[in-house]
Amino acid sequence: MTSPSDTAAAIADRVIALSEPKLRNLIAVVGPPASGKTTLAAVLHKTLNDRGVRTGLVAMDGFHLDNSILDARALRARKGAPETFDLAGFSSLLQRLGTEGEVIAPTFDRALDASIGSSSVVSPEMTTVIVEGNYLLLNEPGWRDLSAYWSLSVMLSVSAAELEMRLLDRWRQFGFADDEAMAKARGNDLPNALRVQENSLEADMKFSQ
Numbered sequence: 040m041t042s043p044s045d046t047a048a049a050i051a052d053r054v055i056a057l058s059e060p061k062l063r064n065l066i067a068v069v070g071p072p073a074s075g076k077t078t079l080a081a082v083l084h085k086t087l088n089d090r091g092v093r094t095g096l097v098a099m100d101g102f103h104l105d106n107s108i109l110d111a112r113a114l115r116a117r118k119g120a121p122e123t124f125d126l127a128g129f130s131s132l133l134q135r136l137g138t139e140g141e142v143i144a145p146t147f148d149r150a151l152d153a154s155i156g157s158s159s160v161v162s163p164e165m166t167t168v169i170v171e172g173n174y175l176l177l178n179e180p181g182w183r184d185l186s187a188y189w190s191l192s193v194m195l196s197v198s199a200a201e202l203e204m205r206l207l208d209r210w211r212q213f214g215f216a217d218d219e220a221m222a223k224a225r226g227n228d229l230p231n232a233l234r235v236q237e238n239s240l241e242a243d244m245k246f247s248q
Contacts, residue, residue, distance in 0.1 A: 043075065046246050047083040050193055051090060053244065054167060057190055063136055065188050068171040069239065070195030071232030072119065073205035075248040079195065080171035087167060095165040097136070099172025101145035102129040103154050120231055121174050126181050133188045136161060136168055173231065176239040186240055194242035202232050 041049075050066070057064050068083065070076040080096060087094040102125040109115040114123050135142050140163035145156045161168055174182050176192060186192070197205075206228045210220035 041246055041248075043079050043082045044086075046079055046248075047086040049246075050083055050191075050244060051086045051092075053191055054087060055090065055092065060166060060190065062138065062140075063165065064167045064190035065133065065136060066167060066169045067175040067185075067189040067192040067242075068169055068195070069173070069175045069192060069235070069242060070248070071173060071197065071202060071235040072228045073202050073209060073232075074195040074197045076171050076173075076195050079193075079248075080169050084169055087169075092167050093162075093164045095161040095168040097132070097144050097159070097161065097168055097170050098147060099124065099129060099170065099175065100147035101154050101159075102126075102132075103147055105153065117227055119173070119227060121177060121179065121182060121234070124174070130181075130185060133170070133185065137188065173235050176242060177235065178238050178240050183240060189243075191244070192242040193244045193246065194239065195246055195248045196236060197232075197248050199229070199232075203229060 054064065054066060066083075068076050068080045077098070080098075084094055084096045103118065104123050104125060106115060109118055109123055117123055132142065132144055142161040143157045144159045144161060145154050146158045147154050175185055175189070176194065177183065203224055206224040207217075207220045210223050211217070215223065
């Protein structure tokens with residue numbers, strides 16, 4: 040197991056060694072829920088900018104379907120599963136990142152449990168963009184097509200026992216009792232994690248977290 044800063048340094052070395060992009064290199068940071076990918080993406084973002092690589096950051100979570108849509112489709116309990124994201128919208132954003140100077144992207148507010156549209160900017164000066172999410176390498180229809188966008192892909196792996204512990208802590212921090220936290224983790228998050236770890240395409244770099 041390596042620290043986020045050591046992992047970010049190793050990834051940054053690979054990013055800097057990439058061929059000069061026509062517009063941008065897109066770096067996929069992938070992992071199951073609670074694998075530490077959001078933390079790593081933030082550390083990598085700072086590391087690259089500190090090393091003179093103008094870098095943006097985009098999260099797949101900005102493409103969560105709204106809770107009203109999930110309720111209408113009886114999918115609220117599965118929020119976070121692949122079918123609860125706007126895959127077409129996400130894919131369109133990735134395509135635009137490779138062809139357009141300024142790109143406006145959504146973000147996700149965990150406290151509100153909602154996506155916030157047009158809330159982040161990838162500027163023309165950003166020649167590298169880190170994209171973080173669970174399913175960036177998922178080997179399923181539609182999702183596997185995303186692999187064509189990545190200049191470099193990074194997969195984080197975590198043991199099932201460690202993931203369960205982290206997920207339980209996450210839900211407790213949001214105010215859920217132990218039994219409710221366990222139900223959320225085992226009913227949705229852990230199946231999603233297993234889907235990522237057992238059914239993803241091969242990444243360029245792998246790290247245990």
